[in-house]
Amino acid sequence: MSLFKFSYADGQLLQIEGVKVRLRVSPRARRITLRVDRATGEATAVAPSRSALREAARFASERRAWLRAQLEDVPPPAPALIADGRLEVLGQVWRLQPDGRRPLLTQPGLDGIRQLRGCGEAEVDPMIVARVVRREAKTAFAASALVHCAALGVERPPIGLMDARTRWGSCTPAQKGRGASIRLSWRLALAPWAVADYVVAHECAHLLEGNHGPRFWAHVRTLVGDPAPHRRWLRAEGARLHGLLATPRA
Secondary structure, three states: OOOHOOOOOOOOOEEEEEEEEEEEEEEOOOOOOOEEOOOOOEEEEEOOOHHHHHHHHHHHHHOHHHHHHHHHHOOOOOOOOOOOEEEOOOOOEEEEEEOOOOOOOOOOOOOEEEEEEOOOOOOOOOHHHHHHHHHHHHHHHHHHHHHHHHHOOOOOEEEEOOOOOOOEEEEOOOOOEEEEEEEEEHHHHHHOOHHHHHHHHHHHHOOOOOOHHHHHHHHHHHHHHHHHHHHHHHHHHHHOOOOOOOOHHH
């Protein structure tokens, strides 16, 4: 029986010649789209209505060669966090010590390594680790933004955190009756510090230029030099950051 004679449901997972394809309905979609989440290795076919899900499944099947090619570049699963294991955060190495105590991040030792104690009982709890990473990320990003904003001659706005999969940061310039704000993905703390600092500088530059024109990139280069290596790193390695830690509960 043909795959396309069945009825489909929002959220249904299909196996199309070994490729996982999740069907989704989005009333905001104007047409059927297909995308690959490199962090999960799963494709999503989005349809504007439930009645269009069959056509979305057909479209995914027709593009199966393209899907396989995209999934060949999916990074390997992130290694599990283990007791006495190491995690690089904000350019520093943390040693994870789940000793059942309250979470405590020590200052770097003579070897430059920080101890994250209390990140679980006998095993590492990724949620605890993620909460500490978020806390440290907000402090570090705020300090970085302060430096960049001073160089640009603008006031540093509030810095918030987000966990979006499709963007690393956003900037809302000041408008009448509303101040400016910057939001950054907390997962940038798991990237090399130069890469994270570039994204902070990128969003700070948007306080002066709301587009990506020549004047915007001139500001970015003044702050961090050539942005190309950092942009390449994010394209090649950025998806891996979403598999390192779970999203922490509030």
